[in-house]
Amino acid sequence: MEVTEGAVTVDVSEQSGEAIEDAVFFNPEQELNRDLTVAALRAYREREPRAETYLDAMAASGIRGVRAANDGWTATLVDRDPDAVALAEANLARNDCEGDVRHDDANAVLWDPQRAFDVVDLDPFGTPAPFLDAAFANTRDLVCVTATDTAPLCGAHLKSGIRKYQTVPRNTEYHAEVGVRVLLSAMARSAARFDVGITPVLTHATRHYVRTYVDLTHAASAANDAVDALGHVHHCPECLWRTHEYGLRADRPDACPNCDGTNLLTAGPLWLEATREDAFLERVRGQLSDDMATKETADGLLTDLREELDTPTHYDQHKLYGRWGEPAVGMDEFLGALRDAGHAASRTHYGGTTFKTDADVAEIRDVAP
């Protein structure tokens, strides 16, 4: 099967029928993720012109690495599946692109200091956790990660989340937000082992995956700053009140100050600070090109991210009104009421009726139409 994405055309395996188990993986639904990857790589190189080498550490058909190579990156494509390696080689050749394709384990390549890369991209099946330490051991500039294990990340599979990310996720109505902040917390702690600090420049939770791009600073002080960005969220499942506190120690209140409920949940350590840099988002927007089929969606997503407040949790307007036993109102009217009362308020890129505000749940109740 032939697929054209951006400026390249590649062969991919049929993803249906009896041969599916042996097929090299390809997911057409990740086109937005890949278009944004190409734009983010262009944006990054515009900012750091010396960045040259890109590792597609889980290449499958090679579509991501081929697109990077076609854009002028010195690309290395790795997969442990020999069929994937053959397909990735053929796809590079088919697009007249240079690139090094290796049949190897991603961790073996990443741990080798002789082969350090400027940019490393992890796109495994499910969790990226087994690759994080290796990714931060030697990478110079930027680490890009896709995680598709949303159930462990957001706390729906609590024990799995604890095992994989060495943090406590909690299943709340802001589950995608918990997933983003659990992943970034694990990444900050992995990077800190190597005296590397992370700065997330672009992060989105779309459909069933989280994607993040973190800029690296090789200094113990930067690693300390990243660890200082971690902390805990305390959440009341009765009235949806929540608060957050910085630090690796969690001091959970005995009872919810809003409803006196005593079943408070604590999640963390989570990444509590910004998950993107606005200037970088604008650079990425400027690098979306007309040959990208998802250009309009990607542009809309970047706008949503830009407008979103940095607060580490969001509310779901319908859940709140449900708790209050009242019918919900339109989002514009609702956000307008919060802003008129002097609170910061925004929609979120998670969509639907989710919003962020600096008002607490009692203040929201007071001003809600």
Ligand code: SAM
């Ligand atoms: N990046 C691809 C894309 O955009 O279409 C999709 C990658 S697919 C989700 C995951 C790939 O990682 C599979 O081809 C699998 O063989 C490979 N893989 C899984 N574990 C690996 C490992 N430890 N080392 C190298 N490759 C691995």
